[in-house]
Amino acid sequence: MNTVRKCCARETLIVQYITIKKALYEQIEAGMLQPGFRLPAERQLAEMFSTTRVTLREALALLEADGVIYREDRRGWFVSPPPLIYDPSKPVSLRELAERQNRKAKTIVIEARKMLADKTATQILTLPPMQEIYRIERVYELDGRPVCAVTHYIRKDIFPGLLDLDLTQPMADTFGNHFDLAYASTRYTIANTSLIENRAAVLHATDGTPAMHIQRINADQHGRIIEGVVEHWRHDAISIESEVQFS
Amino acid sequence: MNTVRKCCARETLIVQYITIKKALYEQIEAGMLQPGFRLPAERQLAEMFSTTRVTLREALALLEADGVIYREDRRGWFVSPPPLIYDPSKPVSLRELAERQNRKAKTIVIEARKMLADKTATQILTLPPMQEIYRIERVYELDGRPVCAVTHYIRKDIFPGLLDLDLTQPMADTFGNHFDLAYASTRYTIANTSLIENRAAVLHATDGTPAMHIQRINADQHGRIIEGVVEHWRHDAISIESEVQFS
DNA sequence: GAGTGGTCTAGACCACGGA
DNA sequence: CCGTGGTCTAGACCACTCA
Numbered sequence: 001m002n003t004v005r006k007c008c009a010r011e012t013l014i015v016q017y018i019t020i021k022k023a024l025y026e027q028i029e030a031g032m033l034q035p036g037f038r039l040p041a042e043r044q045l046a047e048m049f050s051t052t053r054v055t056l057r058e059a060l061a062l063l064e065a066d067g068v069i070y071r072e073d074r075r076g077w078f079v080s081p082p083p084l085i086y087d088p089s090k091p092v093s094l095r096e097l098a099e100r101q102n103r104k105a106k107t108i109v110i111e112a113r114k115m116l117a118d119k120t121a122t123q124i125l126t127l128p129p130m131q132e133i134y135r136i137e138r139v140y141e142l143d144g145r146p147v148c149a150v151t152h153y154i155r156k157d158i159f160p161g162l163l164d165l166d167l168t169q170p171m172a173d174t175f176g177n178h179f180d181l182a183y184a185s186t187r188y189t190i191a192n193t194s195l196i197e198n199r200a201a202v203l204h205a206t207d208g209t210p211a212m213h214i215q216r217i218n219a220d221q222h223g224r225i226i227e228g229v230v231e232h233w234r235h236d237a238i239s240i241e242s243e244v245q246f247s
Numbered sequence: 248m249n250t251v252r253k254c255c256a257r258e259t260l261i262v263q264y265i266t267i268k269k270a271l272y273e274q275i276e277a278g279m280l281q282p283g284f285r286l287p288a289e290r291q292l293a294e295m296f297s298t299t300r301v302t303l304r305e306a307l308a309l310l311e312a313d314g315v316i317y318r319e320d321r322r323g324w325f326v327s328p329p330p331l332i333y334d335p336s337k338p339v340s341l342r343e344l345a346e347r348q349n350r351k352a353k354t355i356v357i358e359a360r361k362m363l364a365d366k367t368a369t370q371i372l373t374l375p376p377m378q379e380i381y382r383i384e385r386v387y388e389l390d391g392r393p394v395c396a397v398t399h400y401i402r403k404d405i406f407p408g409l410l411d412l413d414l415t416q417p418m419a420d421t422f423g424n425h426f427d428l429a430y431a432s433t434r435y436t437i438a439n440t441s442l443i444e445n446r447a448a449v450l451h452a453t454d455g456t457p458a459m460h461i462q463r464i465n466a467d468q469h470g471r472i473i474e475g476v477v478e479h480w481r482h483d484a485i486s487i488e489s490e491v492q493f494s
Numbered sequence: 495g496a497g498t499g500g501t502c503t504a505g506a507c508c509a510c511g512g513a
Numbered sequence: 514c515c516g517t518g519g520t521c522t523a524g525a526c527c528a529c530t531c532a
Contacts, residue, residue, distance in 0.1 A: 015454065015500090015501075016501080016502075017455075017501080017502095018443070018454060041516075041517060041518085042517080042518065043516090043517080043518095051502080051503085052502070052503055052504065052505090053504095053518095054301070054501095054502070054503080054504095055501075055502060055503085057518095058455075058501085058502095061455070062441055062455050065439065065440065065441040065455065065457050066439075066440050066441055067438065067439060067440070071518090073510090073518085073519085074509080074510055074511065074517075074518055074519070075510095075511070075512095075517085075518080076517075076518070077518095083438070088489070088491075089336065089489065089491040090493075091493050183493060184492070184493055185490065185491060185492045185493060186490070186491055186493075187488070187489070187490040187491075188487075188488070188489055188490075188491075189486060189487065189488045190437065190486070190487035190488075191314065191330070191482075191485075191486045191487065192312065192313075192314060192439060192457065192459065192482045192483075193312065193313050193314070194309055194312040194313055196265070206518090206519075207262065207265060207519095208264075208305070208308070208309050208312065210312050210439065210457060212439065235438075235439045236439075238438075239436060239437070239438045240435075240436065240437035240438070240487075241434070241435070241436045241437075242335070242336065242434070242435055243432065243433070243434040243435075244335075244336040244432060244433055244434075244435075245431070245432045246337075246338050246430060246431055246432060246433075262519090262520075263520080263521075264520080264521095288497075288498060288499085289498075289499065290497090290498080290499095298521080298522085299521070299522055299523065299524090300499090300523095301520095301521070301522080301523095302520075302521060302522085304499095305520085305521095318499090320499085320500085320529090321498075321499055321500075321528080321529050321530065322498085322499080322529095322530070322531095323498075323499070324499095453499090453500075454500095
């Protein structure tokens with residue numbers, strides 16, 4: 001048994017899972033493995049690298065953290081497609097964004113209902129207590145892969161009857177076409193989290209999958225906060241890019 | 248032995264490491280554990296939750312992914328302080344940013360040298376081949392904790408003698424005071440990665456620690472690209488927040 | 495020098511996916 | 514129904530940290 005004993009990343013000693021990570025990475029980068037390609041079974045890979053599944057999975061987790069591969073719950077590991085370039089400072093719908101980058105986007109409605117504003121909603125929309133709002137849960141698919149779980153918190157008093165409209169459309173379009181309101185400004189927050197429970201499930205992800213959390217608070221042309229959006233992206237599926245002029 | 252067998256996150260069955268994660272999270276949120284507090288030893292925690300170190304570490308990894316705790320290489324797990332609020336669309340130095348948020352920032356120079364532009368530098372600065380540039384590696388400390396590894400790629404022809412100046416100062420100040428140049432626009436990219444090797448070492452992090460990667464390409468008032476900045480933040484230490492008016 | 499985290503082994507059972 | 518990934522056990526050795 002080729003038991004290379006090592007420890008301590010510090011001294012550039014031999015760390016198996018780093019070695020394995022690099023080996024797999026080279027294969028992928030060299031274009032041997034195309035986006036969407038499924039890696040061999042974990043037990044098989046473990047044997048190929050003369051190690052155990054636990055150690056192998058350390059290497060896979062690293063590649064996942066770097067956005068090189070991703071996991072479908074219980075289905076295996078796949079090579080990540082290039083990320084969608086996303087500019088949160090521009091009011092462009094996902095559909096438009098995807099089209100411009102020659103990707104196919106699809107929006108799926110998971111749930112849409114009227115509800116009493118919970119803590120999150122009250123805070124985001126700066127509401128008084130006991131307000132009714134609309135909450136819409138959707139999933140973005142990119143080239144057939146579910147990559148983002150979105151929750152919209154929307155002012156019910158401003159958008160009466162919203163739930164009767166086609167909720168697979170970009171929200172900005174619906175707001176514009178049916179209510180004559182447009183996004184005039186947005187405040188956004190980006191941080192890292194992990195997917196759990198329902199959010200993981202709708203993205204076919206395992207509990208604990210790393211994700212990028214984007215929250216937007218949108219105001220209309222009258223300066224009113226009309227909507228809060230919380231997005232959880234599979235973090236390999238997205239890259240934030242923006243350009244700013246300083247005045 | 249309380250061997251709660253479970254499987255599959257899907258059905259909300261009992262998953263030990265999720266349970267443990269939540270238990271620890273509650274303790275922390277309840278304010279029982281203050282920022283900077285060191286968690287008990289892994290073996291101790293494992294025993295407290297009647298499990299093994301491997302499973303316990305799954306739970307810790309989840310909390311780490313959520314930015315609730317962080318790891319100092321070989322020293323243990325600590326409760327994360329609140330993140331620094333960071334707006335990449337504003338030309339504010341880290342020093343100023345930290346001060347405004349009542350935090351203490353310190354910049355440490357790791358290495359500063361003249362070098363032939365490598366692939367990254369050539370690409371970022373849009374240089375012809377075989378150009379000499381300055382590369383400066385620094386580390387940001389926040390309240391005494393190293394949280395960000397920064398690499399500056401700087402046009403040598405535009406900033407002659409830069410290396411003789413005080414490189415612990417904010418780069419914008421140095422550019423302004425000594426060369427009469429200011430940042431006029433920036434293009435930035437945000438993505439996730441993990442820290443490895445040197446970058447991990449300077450932040451006292453373990454190989455594979457999740458990190459936020461921010462790259463900025465800065466132009467001066469004459470429209471020239473003068474500097475590329477690559478930052479790797481411990482991802483619990485930072486939260487991106489910005490506000491935009493659409494025109 | 496004791497204790498801790500970093501890394502690794504060699505197994506195991508379960509539930510789900512897909513044939 | 515088989516193979517796979519998801520989860521877990523019960524150990525082990527090493528190098529580092531810190532008292």
